[in-house]
Amino acid sequence: MNAPRSPSRIYPAGMRQAMSGKTVLVTGATNGIGLVTARQLARRGARVVIVGRNPEKTARVAAEVGAADALIADLSELTQVRRAAAEFRERNPRLDVLVNNAGAYYARRQETREGIEMTWALNHLAPFLLTRELLPLLREAEDPRVVTVSSDAHRFGRIRFDDPEFRRGYSGWAAYGQSKLANALFARELARREPGVRSNSVHPGMVRTGFGHNNGGGTSLLWRLVDRFAISPEQGARTSIRLASDPELRISGRYFAQEREVKPSARALDDGAAQRLWTLSEEYVGR
Numbered sequence: 001m002n003a004p005r006s007p008s009r010i011y012p013a014g015m016r017q018a019m020s021g022k023t024v025l026v027t028g029a030t031n032g033i034g035l036v037t038a039r040q041l042a043r044r045g046a047r048v049v050i051v052g053r054n055p056e057k058t059a060r061v062a063a064e065v066g067a068a069d070a071l072i073a074d075l076s077e078l079t080q081v082r083r084a085a086a087e088f089r090e091r092n093p094r095l096d097v098l099v100n101n102a103g104a105y106y107a108r109r110q111e112t113r114e115g116i117e118m119t120w121a122l123n124h125l126a127p128f129l130l131t132r133e134l135l136p137l138l139r140e141a142e143d144p145r146v147v148t149v150s151s152d153a154h155r156f157g158r159i160r161f162d163d164p165e166f167r168r169g170y171s172g173w174a175a176y177g178q179s180k181l182a183n184a185l186f187a188r189e190l191a192r193r194e195p196g197v198r199s200n201s202v203h204p205g206m207v208r209t210g211f212g213h214n215n216g217g218g219t220s221l222l223w224r225l226v227d228r229f230a231i232s233p234e235q236g237a238r239t240s241i242r243l244a245s246d247p248e249l250r251i252s253g254r255y256f257a258q259e260r261e262v263k264p265s266a267r268a269l270d271d272g273a274a275q276r277l278w279t280l281s282e283e284y285v286g287r
């Protein structure tokens, strides 16, 4: 059996230096891929700030991963996203890397307290708004990065510009696929609009996390199979960590899996759709 390796053995000194002095904000860091991302970036010397919903759990995880600060917000609500961004700005003079990781699958259609369909609100509008609110800080960083966790589920997604909230014919997978396509299009459009910011999206792999078991995903055969064949959260977080921390990384607006750039679906390369999505998202969150 392998003994757990110390951070210094996992990461060469150069990598640790690469993150020291940098501030990183990770959403959805209380579980799964986000938790590992936060922990590993802190081990590389970054000053990590996490966002979580539950104050006790978030404080416990912050202490466990060595986070410098923790924000409490239900990111499915736009007012809470705005408040979290404002709190971050008040308490932190800089932001180098934003990891938009929080996300979920909803088997049944639900609306947030603000009356927006949950998948659309949490998986797409939250990272859109959080990034936009934090862009002024990111622009001041030397090598600003935004990592947005999408999924290969984007390949079966399409943006329903006329009904993004699935008021008609909700399907959990269609809504999830749409939101993950939106993540890839958002990362691409952000890169086009902000040439100084390296913005990329990620497929983490099929990862054994809380993901399939929340929100009515339950114990279906599909999720039991996923659990059997899925990779660990440590493996699943690698691509996000690489995009957040690799000093050699220069490209922007691309889609990554297994720590490499890969080709996303044709729909995820549609710049017209990316711009249209940006405008639609602004209509939701305000300009």
Ligand SMILES: NC(=O)c1ccc[n+]([C@@H]2O[C@H](COP(=O)([O-])OP(=O)(O)OC[C@H]3O[C@@H](n4cnc5c(N)ncnc54)[C@H](O)[C@@H]3O)[C@@H](O)[C@H]2O)c1
Binding pocket: 027, 028, 029, 030, 031, 032, 033, 034, 051, 052, 053, 073, 074, 075, 076, 101, 102, 103, 104, 122, 149, 150, 151, 152, 203, 204, 205, 206, 207, 208, 209, 210, 211, 212, 214
């Ligand atoms: N697990 C997989 O196989 C897989 C595959 C592809 C993509 N992804 C993506 O990876 C990301 C992370 O998922 P995971 O697998 O680690 O799942 P997870 O359920 O283990 O973790 C999700 C995190 O998001 C947080 N979160 C959920 N709803 C929130 C809300 N309303 N407000 C604030 N935080 C909220 C949770 O508290 C948790 O910390 C998601 O964006 C997911 O779509 C996962």
